[in-house]
Amino acid sequence: MEIELKDYLAILRKRIWLIVIVVLIACVSTAAISFYWMKPVYGASTKLIVNKSADFQGLDKIDLNSLNANIRLINTYKEIIKTPAVLDKVAAKYADLHLTPDQLSAKLQVQASNDSQVMTISAEDYSLDQAVRIVNAVAVVFQEEIPTIMKVDNVAILSEAKAAEHPAPIKPNKTLNVAIAFVVSLMVSVGIIFLLEYLDDTVKTEKDVEEYLGVPTLVTIMKTKQLDFNDNNTNANTMQKVVGEKSYASVNQ
Template identity: 45%
Template sequence: MEETISLKEIAEVIKKRLAFILTFILGAAFIAAILSYFVLTPEYQSSSQFIVNQTQQEEDQFTQSDLRTNVEIINTYNVIISSPAILTPVIDELGLDLTTNQLADKINVSSEEDSQVVTVTATDEDPVQAVNIANTTVEIFQEEIPSIMNVDNVAVLTQAELSENPSPVAPNPILNIAIGIVLGAMFGVGIAFLLEYLDNTIKTEQDVSKELNVPVLGVISHVDEDDIRGLQQGNTEQTETTGRRGLNGAKKTV
């Protein structure tokens, strides 16, 4: 038999285990902050751009077909830039202790749609190294592409430069903390409902009627020792008060 749960019951479960859920949220946010500020290594990015042109013709003019060809060939250039033919000389030039695959992971090549401009972005833990990788990759690509494809249509547009106060692009503490809060809330609420579902103890009159399918005739309240002491103390004070009233009445009668 399928069971349904109402919004009111959901709200009651959340209210009942709110402290438990908040613990998850704060714990996840705290862990995200620790990882972002003290564990994860900051990474810096730097970009260099080049433009793809046709080799200068005698009439010194470019047709629409030439421009379309340049845009199409950029996809090929993107693959060549990340190949060992380019990255191996970059490693040798900079003296990097990396393999070509590791260096390829640090480089991202992109271009806008229908644009002849290609952006080479390098990411590294050292901002200076990121600048060197981006600039050296573009320079070596410009030197090697004539021998690889027998063309000379690459010109450096802008070089990567090191700013005075470089800011890391990763990790992003605010974003990580926000993600931690969301995940903590999801896990907290999920576990809270799981605990509520697994809790099969009988606590209320409704639970008795639901489980046994019989009406509730009466309820016996739980009395602990503090209640008994309070009741005894109240009875003692009441007896003493009654006794005083009786003595006062007797004196007046005499």
């Protein structure tokens, strides 16, 4: 049995109330959680540049091989930053952060652009000041420890993290959360409607009879309610009363 587009639209129109209820509940719940339940998360970042110490002695010392070597070192440095060799010293030196090395590692992200000597250390926390202190502490300790670890002094801090006067949280993205809830709930409600329609094998219309049995419908019996009988009895009583009054009037005349 082929189903046309108008049949799909008719199925959706028949249970449009289900779509409205599911989408409304999902969007309202998501908005309430995002705006009133989830704590805002703030982010801070600092930038480091990886460059050989000799490079600062003159432009004649800079060559393509040197730059490529520095870029390849960044992948190594990204791993070193989140190791106990650095984070243990951060936790010990900056005890006022009240964070263990594992907690520091969970809050940190290290990124670097392709073909770039610049490396970005980011941290997320419920407090912007705490996030700023974390990234600055990690950057300072990493710069101090890298000569001991790698036997080279080629890391410089380009910019320190600073707390903004009016910071905006990076999480949660309230608008995005509501939009995702809308799309997902819409898809789920539509799926539920088509599932209910697929499981429903009852015959409801003359068209269903013809499709399932292959014969035309000759007679239909309308479904009646008790109220219909009451209305019919009232109408019948009213008609009898009117006829009786007319008969009485004719006799008197």
